[in-house]
Amino acid sequence: MRSAIENRVSRRKFEKEPITGSKKENIISLIDQLNEASGLTMAFMEDGSNAFGKLRKSYGLFTNVRSLILMKGRKDDRDLKEKIGYYGEDLVLSITDLDLGTCWVGGTFDKEELPVEDGEELACVIVTGKAAAPSLTEKMVRSATHRKVKSMEERIMSDQPLPQWVENGMKAVLLAPSAKNTQKVMFKYENNTLSAQIADDYSMDLIDLGIAKKHFEIGAGGKFEFGNGGIFHLG
Structure with missing residues (x-):
């Protein structure tokens, strides 16, 4: 089984430094490949921190969010959301292999702060970066949401x-x-x-x-x- 499946944990607290160099290039290259295969228009955003800057949206659940992957595609794609999950998880596991943290985020951000073209739908984002030691808030969130795994x-x-x-x-x-x-x-x-x-x-x-x-x-x-x-x- 792919090791990243076992290693991946949702992370909400990150170090301040941006993703640079080969890791950034690898992520962008993989996004391009997956877009080609899927017809999606996912995009790497080096600094999407404004979307998480307002406490009313993020509820203080995230710290030092910077890099985002915009999970989007054509509104008329009948399998849009399923494709976003399918190809996005491929991306998440590959980013895990780069020793970076990730978290799927569905609604606790300001969509108005993120670029979306006419005819596109932004379904969610994936936040990514170098994970920091979990804060008390992150530990509480993990404890509250990570209930017993179903059999x-x-x-x-x-x-x-x-x-x-x-x-x-x-x-x-x-x-x-x-x-x-x-x-x-x-x-x-x-x-x-x-x-x-x-x-x-x-x-x-x-x-x-x-x-x-x-x-x-x-x-x-x-x-x-x-x-x-x-x-x-x-x-």
Whole structure:
């Protein structure tokens, strides 16, 4: 299993220095590659601190936010949010391998401070930078949001014993981040067919679906179809 899955932890406190040099170049290069593959318009923003500068929006949950990745794409892309989760988590894991901290952020920032073109939708951002020692606030947030991880049995419905490849994929899913740690994405393995779906009653749900699908693929190999209820193809 990809080591970054086990090493990744959401971070909300960062050192003041910006991302520079080869690490910055690697992130921008990867964003370009993923945009090419996905049709998204994700963008690295060297200084997006203004979006987190007002306490009323960020609630003081973040410290020294500077670099952001704008998670956006065309409004008319029917799979926009799921793609943002799927390709964005690929980006998060690669940034983790660069020894930098990250955090998916859905709403606690000022969207008005961030550049979005006509025809685009900004679904969320990923904050990134050199992680600092966690503050008391960050520890409290982590304690409040990181409740018990749901068991594999709570995340997948099956009409038969799970084959090893499904178990491998689900082990990676259990380590996937989700909005408010709700772990809502459900998998179904019936008639030798695996699918993934989510209730889609919260703004970040389809992003969480994309993240969970990416984790399953890393654990099991193979490829998911996009779409709520999308089917997985092994090999």
